[in-house]
Amino acid sequence: MLADAAPPISDSLPQSAVLVALYDDHRDTHVLLTRRAKHLRLHAGEIAFPGGKCDPEDADHWDTALREAEEEVALARDTLEPLGYLAPLVTRTGIQVTPCVARVSSRTDLQANPQELDMAFEAPLAFFADSTQISFLHFDYGGRERRVPQYQWQEHRIWGITAAILVRLVNLACDADIKMDDYWLGREAAPQ
Secondary structure, three states: EOOOOOOOOOOOEEEEEEEEEEEEEEOEEEEEEEEEEEOOOOOOOOOEEEEEEEEOOOOHHHHHHHHHHHHHOOOHHHEEEEEEEEEEEEEOOOOOOOOOEEEEEEOOOOOOOOOOEEEEEEEEHHHHHOOEEEEEEHHHHHHEEEEEEEEOOOOEEEHHHHHHHHHHHHHHHOOOOOOOOOOOOOOOOOOO
């Protein structure tokens, strides 16, 4: 269920927000994704949602997600209808990520900011709801095995926290019932 507010897992964690933007084309619902620029120091070339760290001047998580979407892909705030929040997740490095879900009311040409992104693209939500399209990577993390979700959409490998957000979204919106170990609840975050 989408929430009207995003209670933090921990007020002591660094906060960030991402925009999960949904487009309807009268046949299918699509989700907006980006590929981070290859020249970036962290997560270069990875698939992500528009988003980033909360700035002190941001009013809330929505403000962060909308600001970042404007900066990264030129998605105007007035084209978005907020639908609610998905439960926050915590990265293995201890950053809380709050997914803000919105419907895009009017299509615009997206312009990927080359300082941050190589590209922006859309993928059909139904693809992520298809349990035959997901696989799991196995990692040893602090002596514990972690199964991390992964999708392959065209040439794009979508994994980690981005894939986890997509699983949560399709389980809610499409009754996908994809089983996933949820490591992103903050219990295994790196100590600060």
